[in-house]
Amino acid sequence: MKNVTKLIFMAGSGFLLSGCIASERDMSTLKLQLKELNTTIAQMQANQAELAGTMDELNRNLSISGENLSQVDAQIVKLSAKLDDLTASMQSGAASAASAAPQAAAVLPSDLFAEAKTHLDKGAYDSAAMGFKLYISKYPDSENAETAYMYMGDAYAGAGQSKQAAIAYATILQKFPQSKQTAAARLKYARSILPLGKTDEAKRYFASVVQDYASSPEAKQAKAELAKLN
Numbered sequence: 001m002k003n004v005t006k007l008i009f010m011a012g013s014g015f016l017l018s019g020c021i022a023s024e025r026d027m028s029t030l031k032l033q034l035k036e037l038n039t040t041i042a043q044m045q046a047n048q049a050e051l052a053g054t055m056d057e058l059n060r061n062l063s064i065s066g067e068n069l070s071q072v073d074a075q076i077v078k079l080s081a082k083l084d085d086l087t088a089s090m091q092s093g094a095a096s097a098a099s100a101a102p103q104a105a106a107v108l109p110s111d112l113f114a115e116a117k118t119h120l121d122k123g124a125y126d127s128a129a130m131g132f133k134l135y136i137s138k139y140p141d142s143e144n145a146e147t148a149y150m151y152m153g154d155a156y157a158g159a160g161q162s163k164q165a166a167i168a169y170a171t172i173l174q175k176f177p178q179s180k181q182t183a184a185a186r187l188k189y190a191r192s193i194l195p196l197g198k199t200d201e202a203k204r205y206f207a208s209v210v211q212d213y214a215s216s217p218e219a220k221q222a223k224a225e226l227a228k229l230n
Contacts (some may be wrong), residue, residue: 089152112134113135113217121150128152128154139173146172147181150181153188153192163196164194169185187222
């Protein structure tokens with residue numbers, strides 16, 4: 001009887017001991033898993049911080065790129081004006097050579113363009129519109145003709161002449177289908193026809209800007225215009 005009791009006691013002790021060992025092993029495994037989890041969380045936080053820094057840098061670069069693009073556009077206008085002047089001077093020289101009568105000094109295209117642009121910047125919209133209209137009539141094939149149409153539309157829009165503004169913007173879309181100013185021309189055309197009661201057509205043009213030029217500043221403006229109309 002004593003032997004049986006001893007065996008039972010020994011077996012019970014074995015179970016308790018194995019249970020303690022198993023519990024310690026589970027605790028060690030749990031601690032290891034917790035440590036790995038903390039390491040993973042820390043790595044995710046580091047990656048998130050790095051991503052945030054990358055996004056900030058990207059936004060700064062985009063801002064700088066936008067400023068650089070504006071500067072490039074301005075340089076293109078200036079170079080185009082110089083080319084227009086050279087072309088006009090060559091034509092004037094050829095005309096003088098073919099005629100015995102003295103020729104009056106011709107007004108350079110760049111001077112005419114600059115004068116109209118000055119009027120536009122000062123808010124003298126009627127004078128600006130007349131200036132760009134004259135520029136286009138005298139130099140319809142000039143390098144800056146497309147920009148002149150855009151500015152003429154802006155001048156008419158500023159003067160409250162929506163129909164004339166719409167015609168100017170529409171001319172860009174028709175004559176210069178590959179223009180880098182297409183998104184702006186569509187946006188401005190849509191805005192100019194709203195006062196004319198052409199809301200549905202305006203919506204289509206706003207939507208086309210969003211669809212075809214999704215990453216452009218014009219697309220953001222077009223979305224805002226659509227939100228106001230819906």
